[in-house]
Structures are given as structure tokens and as C-alpha cells.
Amino acid sequence: MKKSTKERIIEKAVELFNKQGYANVSLQDLANEIGMSRGNLAYHFGEKDLLLKSIVDQVWELMAEESQKRRNFPSFQNVHNEVKLYHTLHLAYSFIFGDLRVLKHPILRQQFKQSSLQSIRDNEEAIAYGIQIGSMKAEPFPGIYYNLALIIWMLSIFWIPQQSIRDEEITKDPTKAVWTLMLPYLTEKGVRSFKKVFGEDYFDSLGAPFRVNLDHLEIF
Numbered sequence: 001m002k003k004s005t006k007e008r009i010i011e012k013a014v015e016l017f018n019k020q021g022y023a024n025v026s027l028q029d030l031a032n033e034i035g036m037s038r039g040n041l042a043y044h045f046g047e048k049d050l051l052l053k054s055i056v057d058q059v060w061e062l063m064a065e066e067s068q069k070r071r072n073f074p075s076f077q078n079v080h081n082e083v084k085l086y087h088t089l090h091l092a093y094s095f096i097f098g099d100l101r102v103l104k105h106p107i108l109r110q111q112f113k114q115s116s117l118q119s120i121r122d123n124e125e126a127i128a129y130g131i132q133i134g135s136m137k138a139e140p141f142p143g144i145y146y147n148l149a150l151i152i153w154m155l156s157i158f159w160i161p162q163q164s165i166r167d168e169e170i171t172k173d174p175t176k177a178v179w180t181l182m183l184p185y186l187t188e189k190g191v192r193s194f195k196k197v198f199g200e201d202y203f204d205s206l207g208a209p210f211r212v213n214l215d216h217l218e219i220f
Helices: 005-020 027-034 038-044 048-072 076-092 106-132 144-165 175-185 188-198
Strands: none
Touching (some): 005 038, 005 048, 027 048, 076 175, 076 188, 106 144
16 A cells, blocks of 8 residues: 555654654755655644654554553563563664653653553563462562562663663564563462473573683682
8 A cells, every 4th residue: 555645754754863863854854855845744744843743653552552451461471572562663763762862852751751650560560460370479578579660661661772882783672681580580380381481492592601700819
């Protein structure tokens, strides 16, 4: 199906914003790239912020759909799926999630805050559900599981920036890092369920074995 003019504008805008940054692309730049007049572009988007809102609305819709699945069934598998979705969206809309100035833009700020708080609550509910069905241990110390819920959200949202800092491959998603945090708190039943859903190979590939040689230290 042929894309509408509005769809083509949004698609090209996301491409340019990702390459150059939201602040560095004007509507005139966008019109030139598409091959249309500034007036024709203004017919669809008179201001750049209106264009940003249309893009952001697409992102929120995808995020809300996945979040609703988690509220309907707060399983660990749905946590996994949401983390993967976040990574996909971050790659597709890197100009949003890789730039705090955009995240703090008035168009995004309040909704992003509410979405983030909801995601943390959803993580808490997934942990509570895991405890209820016997897949997760009782909280060993007060505050551990809230912090775990918070860190899962942090990994989901800020995974790509930390990869960029370390010059790591940004296509690698954070799901294994999330499971590495959660597995020590799973019961034997939980570990069996994990292996059944994701497979032994996935379980054995969470990361390289931890080996640190401390022979260089002088131990008294």
C-alpha cells in the first residue's frame, strides 16, 4: 500500500533526527530532503513540535500495548517481552531515548515520567506474582525487590547509552542482563520454568564465566 504524504514525512523525519539529532534538523531541512516545498510540509506539520508529537504518539501506542499485556498477566515472560520491545523502539527512535533534552521536552516529559513509573510498578507486580506462584523467593531484605524493579527499568531505558559509551554493539538487547539480576532470586521451580520457556542454551549463554586472577595482590 502506498504511503501517505504524512507517513512519508514522519518516516523521513525519524531517519534524519536519528542521524543528526532532533535539535539539528529544521523543517526546511526536512522539506529539502523529501523534495517538497516548505509550504507543502507546513500543511501537514506547521511546527516541528507537532511533528515530534506525532512520532511520540506512535511510540507511546506501542509501549502502552505491551504494558497492558503485563497488567493482564504479570509474568516474567512478559517482562522479557517488554524489555525486548524497549530495545527495538530505542533503536528505531534513538533520537528520543538517546537524548535527555528530547526526553525532557514538554511534549514527552510528563508522559514519559508516568510511563516509567508504570513500568516500575509492573516490574514489582511481576515479582509479586512470581512469589505468589512459588517461582521467586521471598524478599531477603526490605527494599531489595523495589530496587530490582527499578534497575530492570533502568536497564530497559538506558541500555543503549551505556553500550555507546563502551563502544559495544548496540543491537545486543538487555534481556540477558535483566535475567542475570533476577535468576539468583528464583526458586528451583522458577529456574525450571525459566529453562522450559527459554531453553538450556539460553540459560548457558547469559554471559562469560566470571574469572578474575588476584595473584598480583599481596595478601597478608
